[in-house]
Amino acid sequence: MGDAEYNGARRPMPRLSSSPAHGTDHAVLGLLRVLAAIGGTIAVVALLLYAGYLGYTDLDPPPVDPPDLGTPEVEAVGRRISVAGARLERDGRLWTLDLQGSPTAMGAARGLLSARPFIDLHRRVLDQIAARYPSASEAWGASVLLRWRYRGADAALPDAMREELAAFAAALPEARTGQYGPYHVLFLYQVFPDLAKRVDDVFFEGFAFAVPGRAGAHERGNFLVGRTFDVDLGHDFEPERLVTFHHPDGKYPFASVGWPGLIGVVTGVNARGIFVALDNVRTDDPPEDGLPLSLLARQVLEEADTLDRAIEMLEAAKVRTAGAFLVADGAAGRAAVVELSARPNEERRVVRGDGDPVVFMTNHFASDVFSGDPFNDRIRRDTASGARWQRLETLLSGTRRITAERALAILRDRKGPDGSDAGLGNRNALETLHGSHAVVVDLSSMVLWVGEGPSAIGPFRAFDLRKHLGRPQRLPQTLADLPADPLLYSAAYADYQQALAELDFARRMLAEGRLVRARTAAAVGLALAPEVGELYRVMGEVERRLGHFAEARRHFEQYLELSPGRLRDHERVRSLLAELARE
Structure with missing residues (x-):
């Protein structure tokens, strides 16, 4: 066989190399595998970092051993629940809570007794948060920022308050929300007024006034205080009105008016006749590491027995944010407003009104030192604070003494700054029909009247503070409730x-x-x-x-x-x- 024939018959088929397209596919797949591996690694690292971030920003409760208070007992009529000397009672639209003992005993009892009203409030708060941050990314971003701002913030609390909050959380596991433990959530309830300053809307508003009753050199009237506070969670929801009588070991007993979940104070009076009200304000001060304002107000009630001591505590306090405090001393017949900046310097901590026949406050600072503060000025101009200030100034001008009925009429005033009818529900009026609680206090007779709602137009129930705060008289006082505004039935x-x-x-x-x-x-x-x-x-x-x-x-x-x-x-x-x- 010749070479040509051999070559023609036996020539093997050439081996084909991979086509360019086929090689590209392999390269792309390889690249995708590498990217997937890198992405997976990044995801794992991100998750680990986020887990670390959560751990770093968690607020962990101190180790406590809450007392075993037993099972709450329910009275046959269903209006009273009691456990180990503590008691929650409902009368009409008011809840009253009596607490006593050590911080852990009071915290545990609060958690056991106030669970139902707290859970109702907490669900509403979560609904409001979901409405404000409708997308998952917005909610996540807000949560990340919130955790960072309040990382380690509970370290500013006195040990007794941390222990009470920890026992409260241990007795109320339902407070857990997502990645926030019960202690973390309940701490945030103490700084609610501070939290509201981080958003543009005003959710907490209020005003207060005090008339010491100095009519003349030889004539005095009773010392009256009026107060309204509003937590805006929508016109169709009002937090339960909770009147709490605290008897802490080694401290002054005091009464506070607020809402479930709050161990701090926005409105309160102690057994020594010291009254404290807290109002939200905003200034250009950056937040500081310090005590939440509501807990500072509680500290004053637990420890102060004179106006001077209360003012001294407020001026010396290290606080997170700015706030206005109206403080009154029934025994001395004196009252003042302390305008407290978060900056720890004397110029931005101002006491005004001491010695005046009338003292009042709304939601902005009135002292000259804050006149150039843009945040304070915005609140005065763009919220109801300025209008309410003008109306209070008109109503109280020239006043030397008032009765409880007159103080209540001021809380219910529905006129504008110029005295014209503002209509129902006008946010510029003193009575907006949206108040969360309203009180009148006679510091001379030690009587507290608390409105049952709605707002300040419902009846006001009378409480004998000497009786409830452990200073019984020989003869009990004959108390009369204050009637509802006729508007309620109109x-x-x-x-x-x-x-x-x-x-x-x-x-x-x-x-x-x-x-x-x-x-x-x-x-x-x-x-x-x-x-x-x-x-x-x-x-x-x-x-x-x-x-x-x-x-x-x-x-x-x-x-x-x-x-x-x-x-x-x-x-x-x-x-x-x-x-x-x-x-």
């Missing part, structure tokens, strides 16, 4: 409530894009209660979407006038007004 108030129901319906229709139904509901609400500012915002949004720009501008402007305090919402509405101006 057609006007029923119309106001119906207007709020129309507001809720209009919002739902607007969210669903049913503009005509939303406009009709809002129009009904405005006809019933023309001072409800939120109705104008709904009407403005409806008219804007319908292309009725002039009407939208008018409604939005009315909203801004009638709804002070909603600073973030105000910015949005002002942006819409600027946009409408270009149409």
Whole structure:
């Protein structure tokens, strides 16, 4: 066989190398595997870092051994629950809680007895947070920032308060929320007023006044204090009104008015006749490491027996944020407001009003040293604080002494700064119909009246403080409750409530894009209660979407006038007004 034949018959097929496309596929797959490995490693590292971050920012309770208080006993009528000398009782719309003993005993009893009202409040708070941060990324970012801001913050608490909070948390495991343990959550409830300063809206508002009753050199009246405090969790929700009588070991007994979950004080009076009220303010001070304001107020009630001692404690305190305190001394017939900056210097810690016939405060500082503070000025101008200040100044001008009935009439005042009728629900009035608690205190007779709600228009129940705080008289006082405002039973108030129901319906229709139904509901609400500012915002949004720009501008402007305090919402509405101006 010749070479040609051999080569033709036996030539092997050439081996084909991988095509360029096939090689590229292998390269891409390899790259993807490498990237997946890198991504997995990064994810693991990120998870480890986040777990470390959570551990670093967790607030861990101190080791405590809460006493075994046993099982709470429920009385046959169901209005009273008691355990180991502590008692929770409901009378009408008020809860009263009696606590005594060591910090751990009081904390454990509080957790056992107040679980149900606390859980109701906590669920509402979580609903409000979910509405404010609707996306998972927003909620996560807010949580990360919150944890960082309050990392290690409980270290500023005295040991007794940390132990009480730890025992409270141990008895209330339902407070656990996601990655926040019960102790962490309950600590945040003590700094709620501070937390509210981190957002643009105003959720905590209040005012207080004191009239020592010095009518003349030889004539005195009783020392009266009035107080309203508002926690804004929506017009359809009011936190349970809780009156707590504390008898801590080795400290002065005191009464506080607040809400479930709060071991601090925003309104309270002790057995020595020292009254303390706390109001939220905002300044340009950066946050400091220090005691939450509500716990400082409690510390004053536990330890101060004179006005001078109370002022000394407030001025020397290291606090997280700024706050205003109205302090009154029933025995001395004196009262003052302490405007307390977070900055530890004397110039930004001002005492005013001591020796004056009338002392009052709202939610901004009034002293000249704060006149140039932009945050303080914004609160004065853009919230109800300035309007309420003017109205209190008018009502109390020239006053030398007042009765409990007159003090209550001031709390219920529904007029504007100029004395004109402000309408029902107007946020610029003293009585907004949204107050969370309201009290009148006679520091001469040691009588506390607490409003049952709603707001300050319901009846006020009388408490004999000498009896409840362990200073019984030979003869018990004959006390009379203060009656409800006639408004509570009026057609006007029923119309106001119906207007709020129309507001809720209009919002739902607007969210669903049913503009005509939303406009009709809002129009009904405005006809019933023309001072409800939120109705104008709904009407403005409806008219804007319908292309009725002039009407939208008018409604939005009315909203801004009638709804002070909603600073973030105000910015949005002002942006819409600027946009409408270009149409």
